[in-house]
Every structure is written in structure tokens, then in C-alpha cells.
Amino acid sequence: MSRNLLIRLGSTMVTLFGVAFIVFILVRVVPGNPIAMMLPPGASDADIALLTAHYGLDKPILTQFWIWLGRALQGDFGMSISLRQDVMSLIFGRLPATLELATLALVIAMALGGALAITAARFRGTAVETGIDLANGASLAMPDFLWGLTFILLFGVLIPVFAISGRVSPSLDLPFVTGFYLIESILRLRVDIFLDLMRHMLMPALALALPLAAVIAQLLKTSLKEAMQQDYVMLARTKGFSETRVLISEALRNAVIPTLTLAGVQFTFLIGGTVIVERLFSYEGLGNMAIDAVINRDLPLIQGIVLVFALIFVVINLIVDLSYALLNPRLRHG
Amino acid sequence: MAEARVIRVKAGPRLWLSGLWLTFFALAAIFAPLIVPHDPLAQDLMLGKLPPAWVAGHEPGYLLGTDSLGRDVLSRLISAARPALFVAIGAGLAACILGSVLGLIAGFFGGWTDRVISRIVDIWMAFPPVLLSILLVAFLNPSLQSVIIAIAIIDWTRFCRVVRAETMQQRRMDYVESARAMGLSSIATLAREVLPNVLPAIIVLLSLEMGIAVIVEAILSYVNLSVSTDQATWGSMIAEGRGIIYQAWWVLVFPMIALFLTVLAFSQFGEGLKERFDPVLR
Numbered sequence: 001m002s003r004n005l006l007i008r009l010g011s012t013m014v015t016l017f018g019v020a021f022i023v024f025i026l027v028r029v030v031p032g033n034p035i036a037m038m039l040p041p042g043a044s045d046a047d048i049a050l051l052t053a054h055y056g057l058d059k060p061i062l063t064q065f066w067i068w069l070g071r072a073l074q075g076d077f078g079m080s081i082s083l084r085q086d087v088m089s090l091i092f093g094r095l096p097a098t099l100e101l102a103t104l105a106l107v108i109a110m111a112l113g114g115a116l117a118i119t120a121a122r123f124r125g126t127a128v129e130t131g132i133d134l135a136n137g138a139s140l141a142m143p144d145f146l147w148g149l150t151f152i153l154l155f156g157v158l159i160p161v162f163a164i165s166g167r168v169s170p171s172l173d174l175p176f177v178t179g180f181y182l183i184e185s186i187l188r189l190r191v192d193i194f195l196d197l198m199r200h201m202l203m204p205a206l207a208l209a210l211p212l213a214a215v216i217a218q219l220l221k222t223s224l225k226e227a228m229q230q231d232y233v234m235l236a237r238t239k240g241f242s243e244t245r246v247l248i249s250e251a252l253r254n255a256v257i258p259t260l261t262l263a264g265v266q267f268t269f270l271i272g273g274t275v276i277v278e279r280l281f282s283y284e285g286l287g288n289m290a291i292d293a294v295i296n297r298d299l300p301l302i303q304g305i306v307l308v309f310a311l312i313f314v315v316i317n318l319i320v321d322l323s324y325a326l327l328n329p330r331l332r333h334g
Numbered sequence: 335m336a337e338a339r340v341i342r343v344k345a346g347p348r349l350w351l352s353g354l355w356l357t358f359f360a361l362a363a364i365f366a367p368l369i370v371p372h373d374p375l376a377q378d379l380m381l382g383k384l385p386p387a388w389v390a391g392h393e394p395g396y397l398l399g400t401d402s403l404g405r406d407v408l409s410r411l412i413s414a415a416r417p418a419l420f421v422a423i424g425a426g427l428a429a430c431i432l433g434s435v436l437g438l439i440a441g442f443f444g445g446w447t448d449r450v451i452s453r454i455v456d457i458w459m460a461f462p463p464v465l466l467s468i469l470l471v472a473f474l475n476p477s478l479q480s481v482i483i484a485i486a487i488i489d490w491t492r493f494c495r496v497v498r499a500e501t502m503q504q505r506r507m508d509y510v511e512s513a514r515a516m517g518l519s520s521i522a523t524l525a526r527e528v529l530p531n532v533l534p535a536i537i538v539l540l541s542l543e544m545g546i547a548v549i550v551e552a553i554l555s556y557v558n559l560s561v562s563t564d565q566a567t568w569g570s571m572i573a574e575g576r577g578i579i580y581q582a583w584w585v586l587v588f589p590m591i592a593l594f595l596t597v598l599a600f601s602q603f604g605e606g607l608k609e610r611f612d613p614v615l616r
Contacts, residue, residue: 011456018457026473141598143549145556149572149590157579164579272462276553280576290465291557294472302469309462317460 004325012318019310020072024065027299077304082296087304091286095308096179097167098278098285102271104182104201105208109270110263112209113216120217121224122247132221136214144273148207148280155203163200165282172196204281208273212266219262223255230254257327264320268313349606352599359596362412363419370409371395374566378404383582399584401574410566411588417560417567418548418596421481425547428486430540433493438532440494441501442524451494458491467550468559476559484554485547493539500532534611538604545600552593568593 052058059067071077077087120132142150156164168174168181172193176184182201185194227233228251236246275287282288286305293301362369372395381404387397398407440451467484474480504510505528513523554560555569563570568589575586 014453015457015460018453019460022457022461026469141601142594143597145549145553146590146594146597149576149586152576152579153583153586157583268459268462272464275462275464275468276556279557287465291468294468294559295557297472306461306465306469309465310460313460313462 005322008318008321012314016311016314019314020069020307021065023303023306023310024068027303028061028064072307077307078300080293080298080301082293082298082301087300090289090301091304091308093179094284094286094289096181097283098271098274098287100180100182101201101205101278101283101285102208102267102274105205105212105270106267108205108209109212109216113213113263114220116213116217117220117224118247118252120221121228121251122244124225124228129221132217136217139210139214140218142211144207144211144270145276145280147210148204148277151203151207152280161199162203164203167197167200167284168193169196169200200281200283204277204283207277207280208270212263212270215266216259216263220255220259223258224251227251227255257324260327261320261324264316264323268316271309271312271316346606346609348602349610352602352606355595355599356603359415359599360419363415366413366416370406370412371397372406372409374405374409374413375564376405380404383578383585385582386584389584398588399582401571401585402578402582405566407571407584407588410571411568411592414566414568414571414589415592417478417555417565418551418593420478421485421551422544422547422600424478424482425485425489425550426540426544428482429489429543429547430493430536432486433490434497434532434536436490437494437497438501438524438528441498442505442520442528444502444505448498452498455491455494458488461488463488464550464553467554468557471554471559476554476561478561481551481554481560482547485550489543489546492543493536496535496539497532500535501528504528504531534607538608538611541600541604541607545597545604548593548596548600 075088077091079085080087080090083090116132116136120129123129139147151162152164155162163169174181174193175188175190178184182194182197184190185197224247228247230251233246233250236250237243241249274285275290277283278285278287279291286308290302290305290309292298293305378400381393381396381400382402384393384396384400384404385391386399386407387394389399392399396406396408398411400406401410436451440448466488467481470484470487471480474483510523510527513527514520518526551560551567552569552572555567556573558570558573560567560569571589572586572593575582575584575589579586
């Protein structure tokens with residue numbers, strides 16, 4: 001187990017290193033001098049030389065990579081060109097908004113997907129199952145981008161119950177010390193702020209959650225139906241447990257493992273989806289900032305954001321792999 | 335033999351309906367300049383934000399209304415099928431060829447070749463796809479070619495992973511052994527023996543990928559990183575419609591429907607083909 005863990009950690013490191021290298025090269029091959037873009041117009045030659053040396057740009061490209069990597073590991077991604085602020089603090093300013101949105105979407109997807117799977121498995125072979133299958137197919141066919149637009153039309157314009165842009169009403173006075181507004185509003189029991197946040201976050205979260213919910217529902221339903229054929233379920237039935245109780249207390253525990261693995265991989269797709277969904281809802285998260293950074297050709301900011309996203313992706317995959325090994329008894333002593 | 339079996343099975347409604355829409359979509363794209371009722375770029379501020387023909391206040395001749403610059407929505411909708419089709423075919427094929435070739439090589443030769451290719455796939459999967467496509471297009475300068483290159487660079491991994499797994503399975507079959515025993519070179523065995531058996535999986539993926547390409551193009555033109563403004567796209571129409579959503583819902587709704595039906599048709603066509611090809615599923 002610990003040997004596997006080390007191998008897995010090592011391969012994660014290699015992946016991250018590869019990502020860092022590609023991002024570095026990608027940004028270097030872009031036409032244009034990054035130093036000229038960092039300095040205000042009319043900077044003297046001496047200033048340019050100074051900054052070039054500071055970023056190590058006068059050295060060979062491989063040396064440059066090591067210098068950049070060393071700084072990046074210490075959290076120094078340089079200054080944003082368009083916003084004239086430290087890239088790392090910009091990213092940390094926006095990261096909580098994106099993490100809260102993605103987590104809310106994940107919770108919705110698991111609750112919805114799980115409930116649909118259990119219902120479909122409980123009423124397997126009936127019209128209920130067929131209906132749930134159809135709904136799953138429909139929500140899978142539609143990407144998060146279109147779900148977002150549909151919600152904007154339905155619940156933003158036609159029946160205006162939700163806000164269609166932003167994260168929180170600007171008129172609200174936020175007494176918060178961190179960027180995790182949703183969590184702080186719960187901890188501080190500020191129901192008014194919590195409801196306002198939900199009014200903004202529910203639609204983008206739902207747009208992100210629906211495709212994932214459909215995947216979870218489909219997969220969990222299949223494994224539940226398989227588990228219901230197993231001997232231990234038969235045994236529980238002969239003990240006189242009700243069908244619903246057997247399903248939830250016996251079958252679910254065993255069926256949930258393969259679903260969890262897939263849900264983890266799909267969660268990375270969900271996080272990737274935040275980029276465009278945040279844009280759609282003018283939500284002040286990392287993804288929205290990334291698009292602005294690209295439009296403004298803000299190279300240091302782009303580098304930082306892509307690396308942070310890649311780090312999140314890699315960490316999720318690692319957690320999924322490890323929890324799979326922990327949960328699956330057959331792999332535990334592997 | 336595999337081909338004969340495919341032809342014998344009659345196509346279900348899923349294939350027919352999605353095939354019908356895709357044909358309609360392709361014809362609209364090809365003949366767009368001939369069938370548009372108005373010039374899709376012609377502006378007339380006197381005719382701005384006209385509603386569709388069944389809503390009060392409409393003007394005759396503008397079936398789906400006009401946008402804020404007075405451009406005909408129906409004409410723009412048809413004209414936007416062109417870049418969508420172009421990207422679907424271009425990006426779909428490019429990603430398909432790149433990923434399938436690498437997948438065949440990795441799956442057939444195994445060993446360090448497989449390890450290197452699989453590692454690259456792992457690294458690739460660590461990039462957020464939408465962000466990477468935006469990044470690539472911005473650096474390559476926004477154009478349809480850049481959109482196609484970006485999608486191919488990002489999505490080849492989808493083909494590579496599946497084709498690699500399929501090829502590994504095929505490699506263990508007797509017919510591959512006998513082909514090699516007959517003295518066929520590795521390349522010839524791959525092309526003549528393995529590829530035809532992996533092809534159904536590739537075709538299914540290609541159909542799905544074309545749908546993904548259409549969506550990605552729409553997303554990129556939504557953030558104004560696709561073709562220039564002198565070509566209508568569904569994404570740019572959606573972006574405009576999002577801005578004037580309270581005044582003119584039709585500018586947003588019609589391109590959304592076109593985009594949805596096209597994406598749905600591609601994915602259903604792929605699913606339909608999968609059912610046809612897979613004897614176990616059938």
C-alpha cells in the first residue's frame with residue numbers, strides 16, 4: 001500500500017512537472033516580448049535590462065525554466081500585466097469563489113444523481129426507471145454551456161426568481177474575512193447573505209451539476225441493480241428486511257465504489273466547465289478571470305491560473321485513486 | 335465480414351432522426367449563400383430587434399426577427415451553420431487522425447512506446463480543456479483554423495485512449511499472430527489487419543467528437559475568440575442575445591436551439607452507430 005502510494009505520488013509529480021514545462025514553453029513561443037509588456041511605455045533600456053535579468057530572460061531557455069519553476073514553487077508567479085498586482089494574490093482572491101461553486105455543484109450532482117439512481121433501482125423494470133433513464137439521457141446530451149443559457153432564460157427572465165449575473169448583490173455589506181462567502185455566511189448565521197449567495201449561485205451550480213448528476217445516476221443504478229442480485233442481498237431479504245432497506249443499507253455500500261471513481265474523474269470535467277459557466281453568469285471566479293487574462297494577453301496571470309487549475313485536477317485524481325484503494329478491500333493489500 | 339454485418343442491420347429511429355438533422359444541417363451550411371432570405375451582415379437600424387413572425391410587432395420577411403443591429407436572425411442562423419460544419423469536420427478529423435495513429439502505435443507496440451504516449455496523455459488530461467482551448471486560440475490568433483488546431487491538440491487524447499485499449503485487445507487475437515507469421519511487417523499488420531477491426535470504435539468517437547467541436551466553437555465565439563465579426567456564428571449570436579436578453583429573447587433562443595439540435599444529433603448518431611457496431615449491445 002505505502003509503496004503504491006509512493007509510486008502514485010511520484011507519477012503525480014511527473015505529470016505536474018510536465019504541465020509546468022508545457023505551460024512555460026507555450027508562453028515562451030508566443031510572439032512578443034513579455035518584458036516590454038510588463039513595463040509601462042517609455043521605460044528606459046536600463047529598466048528593460050534590469051527586469052530581463054530579474055526574470056532570468058537573458059539566460060538559456062532551460063535555465064530560464066528552472067528559475068521560473070523555482071519561483072513558481074515558492075508561489076511567485078510575477079505581476080499581472082493588465083491588473084498590475086501580484087498574480088498569486090489575484091488567484092487566491094478568486095479561487096474561493098470557484099471552489100465554492102464547484103463544491104456546491106458536486107453536492108447537488110451527488111444528491112440528485114444518488115436519489116435518481118436509488119429510485120430507479122427501487123422501481124426497476126417499471127415506467128419510473130424508463131422515465132429516469134430518459135431524463136438522464138437528456139441531461140447528458142446537453143453540455144453545461146447550454147444548460148446555463150437555458151436556466152438564464154427560464155429562471156432569470158421568464159420567471160425571474162434567480163439573479164443572472166454576479167456572485168452576490170453589490171448592495172450587501174459583507175462582514176467577511178475570507179473569500180469563502182458561502183461558508184462564512186453559514187458559520188456566522190447570516191441567513192440574508194446566504195440566501196442572496198444562493199440566488200446567484202444556484203443556477204450556475206445546477207448547470208454544472210446536471211451532466212454529472214446524469215453520469216452518477218446511470219452508473220450507480222447499474223451497480224445497484226447488479227448488487228441486488230448478490231447473495232448477501234438475498235440473505236438480507238430472507239431476514240425479512242424491506243426492499244428499500246436492503247437497497248440502502250446493503251446494496252448501496254457495495255455499489256458506491258465504482259461510482260465514486262468515475263465521479264472523481266467527472267468532477268475534473270466539472271471544474272473545467274466552471275470557466276465558461278462563470279463567464280455566462282458573470283460570476284467573479286477564477287475561470288472568468290482566466291478568460292479576461294487571455295483576452296488581455298496577460299501572460300503571467302495565464303500561467304498562474306493554468307497551473308492552479310492543473311494542480312486541482314491532479315490532486316482530485318490523486319484523492320480518487322487513494323480513496324479507491326482504501327475503499328476497495330481487494331486493492332487494500334495489493 | 336464486419337462490414338457485411340453492419341449493413342444487414344436496419345437502422346433504428348435514433349440513427350434516422352439524427353442523420354436527418356445532420357443532413358439538413360450540412361445542406362444548410364453548403365447552400366447557405368443561396369438560401370438565406372437576407373444578407374446575414376446587412377444592418378438596418380430602423381429594423382432593429384424585430385420579433386419573430388408570430389409575435390405582435392413583426393415585419394413581413396423576417397421570420398425569426400432581427401437582432402439589435404437589424405440583421406435577419408434566420409439568415410444569420412443559416413449562415414452560421416457553415417463555420418460550425420467546417421469546425422466539426424476539420425477538428426473532428428484532425429483529432430481523430432492524430433489520436434488514432436498514436437493510439438494504434440501505443441497499443442500495438444507496447445513497451446516504452448506505450449509508456450511515453452500514455453504519460454503524455456496523462457499530462458494532457460491535467461489541463462482544463464476549455465481554458466486550454468481559449469489559451470491556444472488566443473495565442474494562435476483567433477480564426478477558424480486556430481479553433482480547429484486547438485480542438486485537435488486538446489481532444490486527440492479521447493481517441494488515443496480508446497484506440498490504444500482496443501488495439502491492445504486486438505493484438506492478442508490469433509489473426510494478428512498469423513498475419514505476422516505470414517511475414518507481414520508491423521505497419522502492414524496494423525493497417526490491414528488491426529485498423530479495420532478498430533475502425534467501428536473510431537467512427538463512433540468521431541461522431542461524438544464532431545458534436546464536441548461544434549460546442550467548443552460556440553464557446554470560443556461566445557468569448558469572441560473565433561472567426562472575425564464579418565461571419566455570423568451561433569456562439570456570437572448567443573453572446574449578443576445574452577446581452578439583450580430582456581429586450582429580444584429570440585436573438586438568444588434560436589441559435590441555442592440550432593446548437594442543441596446539432597450537438598444532440600452528433601451524439602445520438604454516435605450512440606446509434608455504437609449500438610449497430612457492438613454485437614453484445616445489440
